[in-house]
C-alpha cells in the first residue's frame with residue numbers, strides 16, 4: 001500500500017497541474033455537448049404549438065415530443081405512421097423514423113397545432 005501511495009505521488013508530480021485542470025474542463029465540456037446533442041431531436045410543446053415546427057433528421061433518428069403545457073396534447077401523423085396517446089404535462093412521446101419521407105402531424109386534441117418531420 002505504501003509503495004502504491006509513493007508511486008501515485010510520483011505519477012501525480014509528473015502530471016502538470018494545468019493539464020489536470022484542462023482534462024477536467026474537457027470532460028465537463030464533452031458532457032455538456034453530449035446533453036446538447038441529445039436535446040437536438042426534442043420537440044417541445046409550449047403554448048399550444050410545437051417547437052421547432054419543422055425538424056429535419058436522418059433515417060433511424062428517434063424524435064421525442066415533450067409537453068411543457070399544463071394541458072395534455074398528442075402527436076398524430078396525417079398518414080398514420082405514428083399516433084401517440086395524450087401526453088400529459090412534462091411527459092413525452094418518442095418515435096423512431098426508420099425511413100425517409102415527410103411526416104406532417106397534428107395534435108389529435110387540437111388539430112390547429114401542426115408540425116412536420118422531414119427524414120432524409
Ligand SMILES: [Cu+2]
Pocket residue numbers: 048072073074107108109110113
Ligand atoms: Cu394539443
